[in-house]
Amino acid sequence: MFEDYEPADPDEPASPEKVTMETIKELGQIAPPQAPEFEAQPFHCLSIIGQIEGHMVLPPRNKTTKYEHVIPQLVAIEQNPKIKGLLVVLNTVGGDIEAGLAIAEMLKTMQTPTVSLVLGGGHSIGAPIAVAADYSLISETATMTIHPIRLSGLVIGVPQTYEYLDKMQDRVIRFIVQHSRIEKEALRDMMFRTGELVRDVGTVLVGEEAVRVGLINEVGGLASALARLSQLVQPENGGGIQ
Amino acid sequence: MILYTVLPLEDVLEGIDEEPTPTMMLSLNGLTLEVEQLEGFQARVVRLHSTDPEYYLVAHCQPGSIIHLGEF
Incomplete structure (x- = not known):
């Protein structure tokens, strides 16, 4: 008697067209543009670009990496x-030392395998972020500028100022030395080298040179970065990424 | 910043003195978009804040595309 009767299946999702039609009818508007539900990608990509913005919001013309956005992303x-x-792509001119070190420390202490790729430039505070990854790569033409920390603007000339800056400097040096193959003395020497930068002290490392001094692991590009990431993933995944 | 371009500097920096429109952050299905509010509940995407590379392929997430805010 009730053979033809088919109860509405509450689990069956309404078709998108039906939902749209109903919203138009009932609410007089169309559904918002929904971002499609994706399968999470096996590898995520984090770009560290422009200035690394710290405690001060930079003027809107600056392209910045905002650490308060980056850190929750790393947690997620x-x-x-x-x-x-996670593939970390760096093309940064440096920035806030505290924000930069915060990102670097977060990357370092992650269990998720991380590979960094320096493209274009990974200057100043970009260096600790690059070495914080499990494996670091630099493209052939990318540069990294290693130079001392300094204050701009009014500097009160007391010995304490110098000592304070030296202490800040040591935090960066210690981090880089701990997480790369470079020796402390070699790094300090590069930081204070004269004659290589116009009106400044420091060293510019281009591609291969960054690998030779032991700062970066390998010269490479996107394919080698992803291949390395797959390799790092393999042990826990039992066969790696398909 | 070093510019390596054949364009004259005044062309590259055209409009640099103009105050840029303030942006706001918009959350959409777990995705964060930086948008510039336009008239009539519309907004223009300025930047996409996500580490999921798939989102960068979605047309309405592209910087410059206009989304409707009325529904949120």
Whole structure:
């Protein structure tokens, strides 16, 4: 008697067209543009671009990496079991030392495998971020400027100022030395080298040179970075990424 | 910043004195978009804040595309 009767399946999702039609009818508007639900990609990509913005919001003309956005993203990546690895792409001119070190420390202490790729430039505070990844790559033409920390603007000339800056300097040096193959003395020497930068002290490392001094692991590009990431993922994944 | 271009500097920096429109952050299905508010509940995407590379392929997430805010 009730053979033809089919109860509405509450689990069956309404078709998108039906939903749109109903919203137009009932609410007089169309559905918002929904971002499609994606399968989480196995590798995520974090770009560290422009100035690394710290405690001060930079004028809107500056392209900045905002650490308060980056850090929760790193937390989300670390917690998401579907995300197997993170590729950090650097093209930065440096920036706030505290924000830069914060990002570097977060990257360093992540369990998710990380690979960094320096493209274009990874200057100043970009160096600790580059070495913080499990494996670091630099493209052939990319440059990294290693130079001392300094204050701009009014500097009160007391010995304490120098000592304070030296202490800040040591934080960066210690971090880089701990997480790369470079020796402390060699790094300090590069930082204070004269004659290579116009009106400034420091060293510019181009591609291969950064690898030779032990700052970066390898010269490479996108394919080698992704290949390395797959390799880092393999042990826990039992076969790697398909 | 070093510019390596055949364009004259005044062309590259045209409009640099103009105050840029303030932007706001918009959350959409777990994705954060930096948008510039336009008239009539519309907004123009300025920047996409996500580490998921798939989102960068979605047409309405591209910088410059206009989305409707009325529904949020």
